[in-house]
Amino acid sequence: MTVGDVRVATDKLAAGYGKSRVVDDVDLTLPAGEVTVLVGPNGCGKSTLLRTVAGLLPALDGAVHVDGAPLHSLSRRALSQRLAFLPQASHVPAGVTVRELVRHGRYAHRGAFARHTDEDRESIRWALSVTDAEPLADKCLDELSGGERQRAWLATVLAQRTRILLLDEPTTYLDLRHQFDVLDVVRRLAREYHIACGVVLHDLMHAAAYGDRLVVIAEGAVLRSGPPEEVLASDAIERAFGLSVSVVRDPGTGYLTCFPQRPPVAL
Template sequence: MGRARVVASELAVGHGARRVLDGLDLCLRGGAVTVLVGPNGCGKSTLLRTVAGLQEPHAGTVSIDGEPLAGLSRREIARRLAFLPQSPLVPAGVNVRELVRHGRYAHRGAFARHTGEDRDAVGWALEVTGAEALAEARLDELSGGERQRAWLATVLAQRADILLLDEPTTYLDLRHQFEVLDVVRRLAHDHDIAVGVVLHDLMQAAAYGDEVVVVADGGIVASGSPEAVLVPEVIERAFGIEVDVVRDRTTGRLACFPRHRPHENPEPRS
């Protein structure tokens, strides 16, 4: 893995005056996918939004490449960090190429003319996400997986070295989930991008994460490699369920299964 791009220290985040997570230390590195997992409502999305500079932390600091996030303008942040929310609004009548061009606003402003550098960035983003064939299609006519690739291309057109994704596979069928996560992993490993992504599926976290951070009970329960983190005791503590974790002999991937207790036989009726 590459150098630290985003570092959060003693971070506390929340909604309004209410803290939901406290005392967090988090590091996102170039060339690596860091997956955040945890039960619903534990604060994963709030943490990601705070790291993206979209809301103020209750305490602690976030830095990008050694510079405090609080001292950077929104445009300076957007040139280094791209954020894709859970359910971005779909502009009416916009085609994919037009949408991806919006990712260049951080570099040229809303009303400046497109430059050759802008065209190169848009073309590169469409290519690496496999969305070139969709460039002239209207966004509202695409499937869920195609639309998500278009949104990925849009944030990539920012040419940011840090990518934050909040549940990018939500509402997608299994095939499109894997397609999107394949793109995300390729972006990190082939283009040295630091990726932080919130996922619900622990097996996807194991398959696609270089590091996994388990969030629960107001803080970070465990962090490290999937093999070190996705173990029965951590999963039980975070999710309240007993599981067995096994490794597939063919693929080497981890899988977990609920630990079933033997059913008690009811007393026979007389």
Template sequence: MGQADAAALAGDDLSVGYAGSAVLTDVSLGLAPGTVTVLVGPNGCGKSTLLRTLAGLLPPIAGTVRVGGDPVHRLHRRELARRLAFLPQTPLVPAGVAVRDLVRHGRYAHRGALARHTADDRAAVDWAIEVTTATELAERRLDELSGGERQRAWLATVLAQQAGVLLLDEPTTYLDLRHQLDVLEVVRGLARDHGIACGLVLHDLGQAAAYADHAVMVAGGSVVAAGTPDEVFTAAHIRRAFGLDVEVVRDAETGHLALFPRLAGTVPTAN
């Protein structure tokens, strides 16, 4: 999917990078409400740089990012935070803070720094904790939680912003398989049950194929493929992006794609 009128967040003809040096060029994509878009590619290919540009944290070298049809760079930070929430890969863990207090910080976009919490704030915090299945964690300290529990607490915090777009940079990093799937199930529920446009960076191609409605594969400074998982996760595209020969098989029961590397067939990455 390229940019569409229905996109909650869209990037048009983007070149992204640092200090004027582009790591990705000519990227156009849109995140639609109620869908999960996954960015994949080899290490250092610019996935996180693209996500941070879409979040308004980095200015594009070229092109425009729009949220709700408005250019991101024209929005005040608080207004942007009402529309778009971003969770970095390794957020800093505040010492001694309880989960509920952390989630309350997600309401900063809706009130002044010294303003009291309102009934709307309390309702948003309760909803965010409930939808991330973090109710039993609410009164516990963040630094006492497991990695998977902590990630749910951070998800609740960005959800308390009640933004229509949620961007997550490698939300499953450092988690064991069970907690990885727990987090991805929460993200899928946020899209399908609550209409949020979710965009995330993932390393695991099997998980990306299973949870994405739309995928964008990048490598060598450009987009290798974009579309549905069936369109993106092909042997040819994976060979081009990752320099790896794989067999792509569809599970007859679940319909999910499974990827089996053929290590003896490794080939140089094509740029």
């Protein structure tokens, strides 16, 4: 597998609930080694689309392919060996340590009652290491800060050793530093391990800085998709958010950022 190989592809996908379509006719690809960021206004269907791609919601129409296989043809266990999904919020019983939580990521490979293998132990070690969660391994989740807890959950899905990672608003409830810490990990996973990352974000500045490709969702459809500098400079942002933005590249980091083209309100 090389960078750019398509790991997930949708074909005219419709996602929603019951007979109600939230987004329709979506053609989306998640290439290996890239961070694809879904942006759009509240309630536009970003999370609904991601959950449908993850197999947690049934597609209302169209198709999803994972590693070339139709999503509906994969068992839950087979899908979990290919794709990991981290929701906006997760809950565990009090007293569970980070290491115990991360072990759960191996269930897709060994089942709930099988003994741990050397491969399991190596995957757990790797997941803790790549998320910088090793110092937290023996701490209980309820003792951790929001950023530390999010790193623990990220390590848990990484322990599945999949090549597709879907993250639904992973920076929610985090302060600014921890938001960047988590997104740094996501970018590293794409760059160094060629994982295909699909991420829902609210913040356009984060999307500009960390996304290799942006997908703008609004009005029940994908309005635009492509490199951040093209998407952010298009009319799709104004259509989706009712806001024009200016796009600049930071000379120090090389990251893109964007600013609203609107003067501050006078006090």
